[in-house]
Amino acid sequence: MFHLAGMMGVWRPLADYRQVNVTGTLNLYQAAQQAGVRRFVHTSSHTVYGLGHGHFLSESAALRPDPDPYSLSKAEADRLVRRLQLTSQMETVIIRPGTFFGPGDHLHFGRMAQKLQAGRGLVLGRGNNMLPFCYVTDVAQGFILAGYHHNAPGNTYNITNDHPLTQLQMLNLIADAVGGSRPQLHLPFAPVYYGSMVAENVLAPLTRRKPIVTRLGAMMFGTDNRHSIEKARRELGFHPQVELPAGILQAAQWFNTGGMGKAAIAASSHMAAIAALRL
Template structure:
């Protein structure tokens, strides 16, 4: 399908100064699109300061003239959540605030609401040989995934009655220049040259490069067939953790230092020290089925996996040199 960017009107992007949000705004600028960047604290004249969206927010000034919202702002997944009631904290931002924004968007005449959810709605591990799909029964395992599922359910129930075109996107791990958290730690480990006991792991993981996610979100904002549906997205190139480390090492010009330790032994050791969930992100299979996006929307990831890894590594190395 030919992309017709000029048919897309003004866009409100929430979470605009985050990892995904900043890349999305850059993508809109590159396409000459008009947008409003909503951030927690304003640092530029062209931004809308939303503050803490868990509290009341008057979105009317930001929504004025917009026909599309791409809602990225969220309370992100945390490894060590210090909240006394994590589910309530996640729900306040990821579900309650999302529905409040959608209600105001509909009142302001917004046509389409694109909601960035998470593969964690599906679960933490996909069955062997059967990637997660949007039709699977949800099985979130933590408060973050539960809050995203609740947002999806409440939006799906309410949006049709309000005449709002709802699009839900569930990405797996997102990587790219400037990535942080677990992927950044993996980059640091590979750069250090420390041997990693993952050479025998033959799992399969879906990931999505930031450029590909941005491209897909923009397609979902404009494609007529994207509305009223939930979409899985990835690079359409699944890899094992050993293959991922190999790709990172190759981009760094280093050998991949991998020890062949049986995955069952690694899993047992992690369980003994209370680290099984963390080990699962390295050892378990988590795949998503992007066939509907390829067939129904005609989407093709514009950046190949190897190129996305190379860009990520190049930025990582340059940032290290600059420090």
């Protein structure tokens, strides 16, 4: 069983994120045990380590998520599954994927492409920080290996691309691919980050709207984030097949043919999950 359901990218309180990402995981794990499922593959996230460490992180790194509902709830679910597997007969594997993108990605690639095509792109800091992106088919490869490789049970794996692009490299490549303008405006990271804190803690409760910039977004794009996949290479034979520039071209083809005008596959799934858990 592959557990890929979760809440992300929506402006909801921590309690809602916990209800889906933590309680939902517990319910599904227990249901899988009762149904006699042989192997349970849980989707965690690279954000459980926290952002901005500036060096390659392995699976043994401490979980120190930033104060964001998504990161906090994913770290809690990660710890929960690691505890559950200690007393479970069900084979259990945890995957911590990078931020994946590709055709159909409204949340990350689509938004970046829209801004760059409109000439509204900007760079946080100098732009030489590494971004934790990987192409979607490489993540799928990691899941297949986690689901079927004999070495996987009882283990946790980073699944991402360990040859990341810098922020500026990625933005420039996307701009070129969608016929936009390469970003020229550089904003210092610190004022943007602290401004996002004010927006989240002061303005958002008043307006009841998601801030234009969140702390998670500022940290994701403005800090250096890299993750080691040596364990997955060694134990599972995992190897990224799609170089990031090639992946950007494939995602851009989807975008350039009107992809953002089509409904996202999981556009309504977040609130449905909350409603189901509240029954």
